Structures are given as structure tokens and as C-alpha cells.
Amino acid sequence: MLPLLEQAFRNxxxxxxxxxxxxxxxxxxxxxxxxxxxxxxxCLVEVDPRYxxxxxxxxxxxxxxxxxxxEIFLGCLRxxxxxxx
Numbered sequence: 001m002l003p004l005l006e007q008a009f010r011n012x013x014x015x016x017x018x019x020x021x022x023x024x025x026x027x028x029x030x031x032x033x034x035x036x037x038x039x040x041x042x043c044l045v046e047v048d049p050r051y052x053x054x055x056x057x058x059x060x061x062x063x064x065x066x067x068x069x070x071e072i073f074l075g076c077l078r079x080x081x082x083x084x085x
Contacts, residue, residue, distance in 0.1 A: 002043060003053055005031060009062035014073065031059060 008027045011017070017024045034040045047055040 001030075002047065002051075002055065002059065005059050006055065006057065006062060009059060009066060010057065014066075014069065031063070 005027055008024065031044065035044055044059040046058055
């Protein structure tokens with residue numbers, strides 16, 4: 001399950017995510033469910049290095065990157081809106 005979430009969130013393309021919004025909403029709901037369970041939440045932050053396949057980036061880190069991209073995008077939209085006002 002973790003490799004699926006990691007691959008989905010590693011994509012990093014908001015356009016692709018928008019095209020498959022329902023699927024990504026499901027991924028986020030699954031992530032939210034995992035995060036609500038203290039023992040499982042640890043898997044979202046850092047997975048034991050013995051886990052196979054080896055984790056490159058934690059789900060938490062990948063979501064943080066997506067959040068940063070969204071903030072940049074929203075900032076650009078705000079600037080464009082201010083220019084047109």
C-alpha cells in the first residue's frame with residue numbers, strides 16, 4: 001500500500017492530479033485513515049529500512065512537497081488577480 005501512495009504523491013503534477021481527482025481524493029482519504037492510527041502513522045513519516053521495496057521519500061515528505069507546489073501556484077494566482085484588479 002505504501003508504494004502505491006508514494007508513487008501517486010511522487011508524481012508532483014497538479015494537472016495529473018486534477019485529471020484523476022477522485023482517485024487522488026481516495027489516496028488522501030487512505031492516508032488520513034493511516035495517519036489517524038498511531039501505530040500506522042509512523043509508516044507515513046519513516047519506514048524501517050528493512051522494508052522492501054526501499055522507501056525513497058516518506059509519504060509525509062512527498063505531501064509536504066505537493067503542499068509547497070500548491071502554495072507557489074496559489075501565490076502566482078494571487079499575483080495575477082492583483083494585476084487584473
